[in-house]
Amino acid sequence: MITGKNHIGNRTSAEGAVTFKTFNPILNGENDHIYTEASNDEVNHAVELATTAFKKFRSISGTEKAAFLNAIADEILALDDTLVQVYCSETGLPEGRARGERGRTVGQLRSFATLVEQGSWIEATIDTAIPDRKPMPRSDIRKMLVPLGPVVVFGASNFPLAYSTAGGDTAAAFAAGCPVIVKSHPMHAGTGELVSQAIIKAAERTGMPNGVFSNLNSSGIEIGQKLVMHPGVKAVGFTGSIRGGRALYDMAAQREEPIPVFAEMGSINPVVILPEALEKRGDSLAKTYAGSITLGTGQFCTNPGLLLGIKGDALTNFTQELGKEILQIEPSVMLHPNIIGAYEHNKNKALSQANINVVAKYDDEVKTNFARQVVTTVKGKTFLENPTLHHEVFGPFSLVVQCENAAQLEEIISSLEGQLTGTVISENDEAENYPNIIAALQNRVGRIIFNGVPTGVEVCPSMVHGGPYPSSTDSRFTAVGIHSIKRWVRPFSYQDWPNELLPDELKNENPLAINRTINGELSRKNI
Numbered sequence: 001m002i003t004g005k006n007h008i009g010n011r012t013s014a015e016g017a018v019t020f021k022t023f024n025p026i027l028n029g030e031n032d033h034i035y036t037e038a039s040n041d042e043v044n045h046a047v048e049l050a051t052t053a054f055k056k057f058r059s060i061s062g063t064e065k066a067a068f069l070n071a072i073a074d075e076i077l078a079l080d081d082t083l084v085q086v087y088c089s090e091t092g093l094p095e096g097r098a099r100g101e102r103g104r105t106v107g108q109l110r111s112f113a114t115l116v117e118q119g120s121w122i123e124a125t126i127d128t129a130i131p132d133r134k135p136m137p138r139s140d141i142r143k144m145l146v147p148l149g150p151v152v153v154f155g156a157s158n159f160p161l162a163y164s165t166a167g168g169d170t171a172a173a174f175a176a177g178c179p180v181i182v183k184s185h186p187m188h189a190g191t192g193e194l195v196s197q198a199i200i201k202a203a204e205r206t207g208m209p210n211g212v213f214s215n216l217n218s219s220g221i222e223i224g225q226k227l228v229m230h231p232g233v234k235a236v237g238f239t240g241s242i243r244g245g246r247a248l249y250d251m252a253a254q255r256e257e258p259i260p261v262f263a264e265m266g267s268i269n270p271v272v273i274l275p276e277a278l279e280k281r282g283d284s285l286a287k288t289y290a291g292s293i294t295l296g297t298g299q300f301c302t303n304p305g306l307l308l309g310i311k312g313d314a315l316t317n318f319t320q321e322l323g324k325e326i327l328q329i330e331p332s333v334m335l336h337p338n339i340i341g342a343y344e345h346n347k348n349k350a351l352s353q354a355n356i357n358v359v360a361k362y363d364d365e366v367k368t369n370f371a372r373q374v375v376t377t378v379k380g381k382t383f384l385e386n387p388t389l390h391h392e393v394f395g396p397f398s399l400v401v402q403c404e405n406a407a408q409l410e411e412i413i414s415s416l417e418g419q420l421t422g423t424v425i426s427e428n429d430e431a432e433n434y435p436n437i438i439a440a441l442q443n444r445v446g447r448i449i450f451n452g453v454p455t456g457v458e459v460c461p462s463m464v465h466g467g468p469y470p471s472s473t474d475s476r477f478t479a480v481g482i483h484s485i486k487r488w489v490r491p492f493s494y495q496d497w498p499n500e501l502l503p504d505e506l507k508n509e510n511p512l513a514i515n516r517t518i519n520g521e522l523s524r525k526n527i
Helices: 040-057 062-091 095-118 168-176 186-205 222-229 242-253 275-298 313-327 337-351 380-385 406-415 435-444 482-488
Strands: 006-008 011-013 125-127 141-147 151-154 180-183 213-216 235-239 261-264 270-273 306-310 357-361 374-379 397-403 419-425 445-450 489-495 516-518 521-523
Touching: 006 040, 006 186, 040 180, 040 213, 040 222, 062 095, 062 168, 062 186, 095 168, 095 482, 151 168, 151 222, 168 180, 168 235, 168 482, 180 222, 186 213, 222 242, 235 242, 235 482, 242 261, 270 275, 270 406, 270 435, 275 306, 275 313, 275 397, 275 419, 306 313, 306 406, 313 357, 313 374, 313 397, 337 374, 337 397, 374 380, 380 397, 380 406, 397 406, 406 435, 419 435, 435 445, 482 489
Parallel strands: 125 516, 151 180, 151 235, 180 213, 235 261, 270 306, 270 419, 306 397, 374 397, 419 445
Antiparallel strands: 006 011, 006 213, 125 141, 141 489, 357 374, 516 521
């Protein structure tokens, strides 16, 4: 049941004076429930509870954490149609998308449960003592990963489940042993509260400490700022705009004790279409990419906003066909008036740039909050000279760049800001003739796709969802998959520590039977 209150540990609270409602973009009106923004005292209480909870939660067993994570998944599924209906009313997204995202969220939770129950993720490394080593003896040194402390997670506007309350950041932080305080996204506060109730119910069911999770409402930026600056918070997870992520990053760096901010901040996801591929299947590629550009009304961080090719008849034909195909697709609703407002602003800013040509623009009447898709094109020289054209237009917008030759294509790729993905469309062994272009692309992205589309992020151990700044604030880490747990931990060594006082992961007898690196060799053996 939606209360509109903040969830601070296992109690609800509504002390603040500011209230707000969520918005139904399909009906173009506010939803019924009223939400109360957290007060300063509620922020402090949530962090204090999380700090206290960390003292216990940091050292609970992997089996206990797995039970907690699986219980969250179970409780989310138990919400059934209620969650789906609220999700749809707050986003305008279809029921199928809601159910699919719920499945992804549950899958993420269960994958982390499997990871921590097995236990080897802590990377136990042991170098046993060599007392008679010359000229100096070697101490017994043992290392493992340990949790950072309370984590603040900011809900994402475009993924109310998979990147929000119980999404990847939260699941990874719980798996690492970190309590989580979610700054709920105001666009889907009801979805966030239902999921929060599921998390708290799971925590109580599995005996987790009170304060392991809290959910705070906020319609503006102030609550998020207070959380990031609170000395009890030790790390931040964010998915959203470059402006928002960079503000949090700078704020965290200015603290007396700076903390890491792991922000995923969007991307234009360049697609390189090589000449032979354009020649042989330009029409089919145009149809495929028209669908990718408009998928989810372009509201994915992996939307293909930049298509790169070498000028010629094949590229011209592809561009024209892409324009025709994109006009065959019915426009769809964006998540919120603020988001379509930003889309219109950024789209018009791009269209106002000198020497940009509109290939196709949907001009028919559309319902309120529905976005009209656009395909544009420029010459490579124009693109290089105008950094404004390098910026993301969040929505169904894409720019085709006509490069003079392979050298200019490489130059353009090298001039780009960091990106989440890059794609290469190639025929057979065509790509091997462009090693410099592939290398340049690898240097600017976190993931390269071959003969596919960037939209769609598989949740698996091999996935990297991140990339050079500004696609993310730290390209060494992924925001998707089990290895994202490494954002919320730090390495820690014990030197000459008595065996009986070591954590189980590092004891001689290896009671957890995990994989450990012992004197350079991976093993599950006892010492």
